[in-house]
Amino acid sequence: MCDDEIVRHAHQEARRFSRRTALRLAAGTAAGTAGAVAIGAASDAVAAPSRQRVVDLTHVLSSAFPRWPGNAPVVSIPTSRVGPGNRGYATRWMSFPEHSGTHVDAPAHKIGDGITVERIAAQDLVAPLAVISIAARAKGDRRATLTERDVAAYESDNGRIPRGAIVALHSGWQPQTGGADAPGFDPDVVHMLVAERGVVAVGTDTLSVDIQGSVGAHTAILGAGRYAVEAMANLSSVPASGATVMVGAPRFAGGTGGPARVLALV
Numbered sequence: 001m002c003d004d005e006i007v008r009h010a011h012q013e014a015r016r017f018s019r020r021t022a023l024r025l026a027a028g029t030a031a032g033t034a035g036a037v038a039i040g041a042a043s044d045a046v047a048a049p050s051r052q053r054v055v056d057l058t059h060v061l062s063s064a065f066p067r068w069p070g071n072a073p074v075v076s077i078p079t080s081r082v083g084p085g086n087r088g089y090a091t092r093w094m095s096f097p098e099h100s101g102t103h104v105d106a107p108a109h110k111i112g113d114g115i116t117v118e119r120i121a122a123q124d125l126v127a128p129l130a131v132i133s134i135a136a137r138a139k140g141d142r143r144a145t146l147t148e149r150d151v152a153a154y155e156s157d158n159g160r161i162p163r164g165a166i167v168a169l170h171s172g173w174q175p176q177t178g179g180a181d182a183p184g185f186d187p188d189v190v191h192m193l194v195a196e197r198g199v200v201a202v203g204t205d206t207l208s209v210d211i212q213g214s215v216g217a218h219t220a221i222l223g224a225g226r227y228a229v230e231a232m233a234n235l236s237s238v239p240a241s242g243a244t245v246m247v248g249a250p251r252f253a254g255g256t257g258g259p260a261r262v263l264a265l266v
Helices: 004-051 148-158 187-197 216-222
Strands: 054-056 075-080 091-095 103-105 126-133 166-170 201-204 227-230 243-248 257-259 261-265
Touching: 126 148, 148 187, 166 243, 187 216, 201 216, 216 227
Parallel strands: 126 166, 166 201, 201 227
Antiparallel strands: 054 261, 075 091, 103 227, 103 257, 126 243, 243 261
16 A cells, blocks of 8 residues: 555656646647648649649550651560569560650751750750641641741730740641651741740651651751650640640660650640
């Protein structure tokens, strides 16, 4: 049995302990609340882009995808498989020309001393997207080109093309149906877009920014140290202006280009 003094002392210590514990818990709760608010704010900041609609501007790369005449085919060979009970790993050996599927052309693709694909500045791979459609005209003319008049009409409706943008030609000729003989850019408009609008790249939904038999658009954009994106998908699913495009260019050492995942944030 404890005497009365010991019992009183124990109760006093218990009350003091409870008070200290309560204060610590209160402080912890306050800190936790502040932390939760901070984390919530950070989460909102991170989550904000997810509230945007993401449009994939990339075609699926496979052996069935159309290729430029003379290019080697895409080849995919299984080299290992997942076994019973999920043992092991599945792998494939892939072979493809650099300019396959939805892909980037680096300046080195056309210009002797042009930069290679891994040297394209990262900040130039995220840009405002301007989509200019000539689909109505191209429907009856497979050699239709995007001209300065088309740019003027676009800017009359959408405002001036922002500096640092990527201008994409929507011809309506998907590579699967258009093949290599398809619309492209007039070289003069590419020179203008570089010199007067400061674009970082031009893109197209066809296999080439040039109409077949021409090299002028390639020379104009790549000769200016900018790049091109060819065989883009779903350009009709993004607005003419206001979207941001992210070009996942590969970092092949010494590469003249390569397949890319291209996404638009709308």
